[in-house]
Amino acid sequence: MIPAAFDYQVADSADAAIAALAEHGDDAKLLAGGHSLIPLMRFRLATPGVVVDIGRISDLSYINDGGDHVAIGAMTTHRAIETSELLATEAPLLRHVAGQVGDPQVRHRGTLGGSLAHGDPASDLPAALLAHGGVLVARGPGGEREIAASDFFTGFLETALAGDEIITEIRIPKAAGVGWSYQKFNRRAQDWAIVGAAVMLGDAPKVALVNMGSAPMRHSGVEAGLAGGGGADAASVAGDDTDPPEDLNADAEYRKHLARVLVGRGITEASG
Amino acid sequence: MTAVEDPITTTAIGTPMKRREDPKLLAGEGKYVDDIHVVGQLWMGMVRSPLAHARITSIDTSAAEAAEGVHSVLTGPQLQEMGLWLAPLPCAWPVTEDMVNPPHYPTAIDEVHHVGEIVAVVLADSRYGAADAAEQVIVDYEPLDAVASIAAARDGSATAHSEHETNKAFHWPLVPDPDALEAAFANPAHHVKANFVQQRLIPAAMEPRGVLAVPSPMGGDVTLYSATQVPHILKVMIAATTGIPESKIRVVAPAVGGGFGAKLNINPDEILAVTLANRLGRAVRWTESRSEAAFSTHQGRGQLQTIELAADADGKLQGVRVHIDADMGAYMMLITPGVPLLGSFLYTGVYDVPAFGFTCDGYFTNLTPTDAYRGAGRPEASYAIERAMDILAAQVGIGPDEIRRRNYLAGGEYFENLEVPSTLVFDSGHYGPNLDRALELADYDGLRAEQARRRAAGESKQLGIGMVTYVEICGLAPSRALGGLSYGAGGWEHATVRLLPTGKAEVVSGSTPHGQGHETTWSQIVADKLGIPPEDVTVLHSDTAISPLGLDTYGSRSLAVGGVAIAAACDKVVEKAKQIAAHQMEASADDLEFAGGMFSVSGSPDQAMPIQAIAFGAFTAHNLPDGMEPNLQEQVTFDPTNFVFPFGTHVCAVEIDEDTGAVELLSYVAVDDCGNQINPMIVEGQVHGGIVQGVAQALFEEACYDEDGNLTNPSMMDYLVPSAADVPSMVTDYTVTPSTSNPLGVKGAGEAGTISSAAAVMNAVVDALSPYGVVDMDMPATPQRVWRTINEAKGGQA
């Protein structure tokens, strides 16, 4: 529980952070809310030589109306999302999911950008982003680029972000009035999901699963079933084409079963 | 002499006073060991074995020694050569004469016996430096086969200690009348035989353990600050282990953030800190990290139980026969082997059982040692009998309430000083009305009706109802009884009460709190006994320099032994004060009445003196009876003549989501009887916490090991300690059946919740699934396990 030695730097702007990443390469890690990075460092599973604190870049914390989408700064906390009035009408799924993360202490520190950049298949917000069909804005030495959520999560704790890039903004297409649901199954009230399912109906229904593979994932089989008017029956394939982890809480078979149950409940709730 | 018109009256006992300890603790101002720092201190960093069983072939400390800020690195053999100790860490409870007790030194010497055992110690200027250097110590091991479960220990193809031929540590029988037992099981109308697993639990107190040993600048003396429940026992044991005279050791337990038994041991770090500080002349400290705690601080439970019930056609018990195999872990710690024995006497529960037999085999494994954990042996016993009673009820075809009523001691009526077949004498009990009250509060009939409705409707969320009537044995303990069990200490408690010149009282308590609120409770007793306001009472404790005599806090003993000692010391103070009052009022002591802090002459109420005035008079000593010593100070060492036996009935309801296997605890009703209560709010807190700790065993917690003896869930992310959000608001109520074991009529309340709730919850879980023919399920009832059990019971694919 005692991290290895590291240097600590404060970046006061996104550009300063990018410069620090360029300078130190793989040896550097950005520190946002710290609620994923610091546990890893305490277990010595991560041993960065330099920690670049982006926690003081206040202009990356906002929730703005972007016309057809809501623009959310990467440093926006789960708490700010959970209590946003704009999101209540325009992206209620994301708002709800933010309120399902950990406990209030975690939600006051943890950031949307940090959660997405971490790319943990067991985390909630990536599933919400996938179900919303959101877009991430990454900025690096060469400028900004957009990355679709469905292209972002590439493997276990791996993303499409380059080593010298920082997420600056997350764009969520407006989804007022679209049926949605988030089903989170865990053993203790404030735990990570054993399995979770985010469902977004509408013209192109999207279903994303938590903890059903090495990365946060969408489930095309269920989505196809929904698009074909299958309703809650579409959930029957939710365990197919998944590669869930096995741990003390659940083996793969049970996780696949839970995926079917939760997706089914999600579709029913979203359609209600 | 003054005539006071408005005498101070207090009736503190029985009042739910807020704990005087809390404002400081809640504001973060409590001083824990880790908050205390001294100049020149060295941090210990422990190099721990990553293997459960291995021979150490070499240790290379050169890189660590060269690291910045490192003072020295000491390996097990080097420490052994330094002659820091005379004897291994103590086991105070050799339960049989031939008990196997392998030497357990603070550090391994040539063979490691569990993951986390210390192999070398780094001393460095900072905590982080010590941790970094410890990582640089290179230890080579030759792995040996590990014994990673009781089953493997029994099988014996590998032994946990290579010099042993078997893993068995002892065999302990309690079979008062073998013939009667055999007769009871000869041809019973109903025979229940059930096997239960008491999984290992990690105590997980809020404050991890920690030590700071500070040598006296004058030399020779050492003060140990330790996060311990047992400063007095620790002092004696340090002296016995190290040869440092007791008079040169001071042990202080500052604020201690919970213990649950895990802080009543004599740990390697404590001996290391004291001896190294003494040898080096520098303060030595260590604070365990949360994951370190999971490997190195003792764990609880770890038993395989077989219980058999013989009953007649009506379900009346004829006999109870129990065998348990108990997991000692790698070594015998302070009371490791005694824990199962503490439970042995309770396997007949609250029931009238003509014949009883109990045997226990203790086994070594290559896992972290076990020892006392909240309830220590008694939750296990209560679980076995209370689960088995439900199985019997189902066999007989009657309800769980009815099977209990038919078997209660004294038919559920009031009794006192009743001998039970396990040879103990229960102080008092009155189980029938206690059950009635619990069923009423739980709306038992309403719950059963709702259960029937859901079953009939085939709903996916089914209801289960569980109940338990428990009894526990606590107020540890009559010294003679402990002697009879070969325990290496007594069970008395010491108290001193002083009424100071200004009329304020000072109490020195041998019983030391680690979160129970002793200061508040003791002040209530003293306030009433002396007739002074509770705010005028100061309680001193937890420092052997201030309170040299004591036997500390465990086994729900504080009030029933320590509190009684305080009350008795107050009585002696009042008696002496009365002599002084009589002398000064020129009356006969026999004519004096004492009430509300005033001594008054019977029949002439205007002739009165407050006790505070007497206290001043005792201090000035200007006008005392001939030959009387000045000052008002009295001490009492109370050694109880019997244990106390609190009891109660708990009823809960669970909802099982058959689609996911999730178990939700919907309601929990606890009607406890701990005799007279001093502070009902503190009792309530103990009941709540105790219940949640048992619910944790039933639904959430288990220390999981792989077959190589690795703990696979050492972090708080995987070891699921429930929080307030995971339990419903509880309904608590009390019946009051005063104890006959002590003059306050009090029993214990600290462990009762844990002793009852695991069985109550599991009875409810099994009840919910009974339509599928499910009769038992192992703890914890995880969603996966419940889902699978339902599937298997339905005959579907698992």
Ligand SMILES: Cc1cc2nc3c(=O)[nH]c(=O)nc-3n(C[C@H](O)[C@H](O)[C@H](O)COP(=O)(O)OP(=O)(O)OC[C@H]3O[C@@H](n4cnc5c(N)ncnc54)[C@H](O)[C@@H]3O)c2cc1C
């Ligand atoms: C007790 C506890 C319970 C939790 N429970 C849950 C839960 O139930 N569900 C859940 O989803 N999560 C949970 N979390 C995780 C929490 O949501 C984290 O806050 C989140 O995953 C990471 O956000 P952060 O701001 O803390 O990131 P940090 O920990 O600071 O960083 C995480 C990673 O992202 C990188 N990073 C951070 N910001 C950026 C950026 N702008 N651009 C590029 N890279 C960046 C960092 O370098 C690091 O690698 C829990 C955490 C804790 C401690």
